[in-house]
Amino acid sequence: MEKSNNYISVIITAYNRRQYVLDALKSSTEQSLSRQLYEIIIVKNFKDTNIDAFAEEHNVINVYSENKTLSGKIIEAMGIARGNILCFLDDDDMFYREKLEYVFKKFNENKNLCYLHNNFTAIDRDGKPLAYYNRNPDFNMSSISIRRETINGDAFGKVSKSIDTLIYLYAKESGMELELDSRELTYYRVTDQSVTHSFTDFNSFMEFSYNSLNIILNSYIQMLPLFHSRETRGIIKHKISFTRIRLNIFGGNVARLKDYLVLLYTPALESRSYEIKVAIASLFMRKYSAGKLYKNEKMKQEVK
The missing domain is CATH 3.90.550.10 (Spore Coat Polysaccharide Biosynthesis Protein SpsA; Chain A)
Structure with a gap:
């Protein structure tokens, strides 16, 4: 070579x-x-x-x-x-x-x-x-x-x-x-000790999701002062707002109207349609959405 x-x-x-x-x-x-x-x-x-x-x-x-x-x-x-x-x-x-x-x-x-x-x-x-x-x-x-x-x-x-x-x-x-x-x-x-957990029950899924999202949110806030370009800062702001919205599903109650608006005008790394669905779920269907997310995670972690 x-x-x-x-x-x-x-x-x-x-x-x-x-x-x-x-x-x-x-x-x-x-x-x-x-x-x-x-x-x-x-x-x-x-x-x-x-x-x-x-x-x-x-x-x-x-x-x-x-x-x-x-x-x-x-x-x-x-x-x-x-x-x-x-x-x-x-x-x-x-x-x-x-x-x-x-x-x-x-x-x-x-x-x-x-x-x-x-x-x-x-x-x-x-x-x-x-x-x-x-x-x-x-x-x-x-x-x-x-x-x-x-x-x-x-x-x-x-x-x-x-x-x-x-x-x-x-x-x-x-x-x-x-x-x-x-x-x-x-x-x-994917194990119960990895970043992506395997879950034993719904309550452990809810607790893990709430705690991990709070940690992630704080990390994004720590990142914001480190970057200067409009695009990069836009990505971080988007992640901060989307994480707050996701936290609402798990009982966080931290998302505000501004966070929902941010999803529409800042750069996204996730699928935009997926984020809109999560945003709607965080507003109107929290309990149902949490249960559905739990089922989806369990399906993803099944052996092919």
């Missing part, structure tokens, strides 16, 4: 969870791309005999960190990373074998490309394919590859959650090219 300056740093992050870390590490070491063209860095808050031995054996940079936030762990990894292309991998996800070779080729072919988002295959705790899907361009860290210089490290650490959205917004504001690729190159695991 042609040599390039596009050296890749794979950044794996883990906090407390260790069940699938070896699977994540193995998927990153068993790539079709030569190891001369990429490095692997894992940042975690625990020591584990098997994981640490595997990391040492396979030349993985193993960093112990007490940092509780994803952004903080990524900043630590960036402090030692040699790559100008960053690929992220959550501790419970996996790469397809050809993932890094594909990323390397894409960035090598287009010098103005700063952000590549690949599609994913959702799997359950046992690795069985699920019907779950999400085609938003800012969803799933393990699907994101980005040029390192696009990220503002100082501001990056000010945001605690929704880091996949934050990275996407940095790419949008850079003025460089973004590519949303339909090719599935990542396994995205």
Whole structure:
């Protein structure tokens, strides 16, 4: 393969969870791309005999960190990373074998490309394919590859959650090219400990949705001062308003008339028709909509 300056740093992050870390590490070491063209860095808050031995054996940079936030762990990894292309991998996800070779080729072919988002295959705790899907361009860290210089490290650490959205917004504001690729190159695991939960009952779904939406809302508010372009700020304002509207369904009662108007005149990453349906539901059919959303999530998380 042609040599390039596009050296890749794979950044794996883990906090407390260790069940699938070896699977994540193995998927990153068993790539079709030569190891001369990429490095692997894992940042975690625990020591584990098997994981640490595997990391040492396979030349993985193993960093112990007490940092509780994803952004903080990524900043630590960036402090030692040699790559100008960053690929992220959550501790419970996996790469397809050809993932890094594909990323390397894409960035090598287009010098103005700063952000590549690949599609994913959702799997359950046992690795069985699920019907779950999400085609938003800012969803799933393990699907994101980005040029390192696009990220503002100082501001990056000010945001605690929704880091996949934050990275996407940095790419949008850079003025460089973004590519949303339909090719599935990542396994995205859905469990009761992942960002996308598997739910045991309706009450746990309601509680999780309410709590997680509040955290997400605060993260979007933290992002707003970090960006300056009209389009990027418009996306954040849209997300703030839409999150408030979604919270109404789960008993938040925080959305105002302005939030409903914002949906109509700011840029959207979600389907506009979907957002309108959610807005109507938050106004007139909260209890019914919450039940329907719960059923939809359960269906998405059924084995194909």
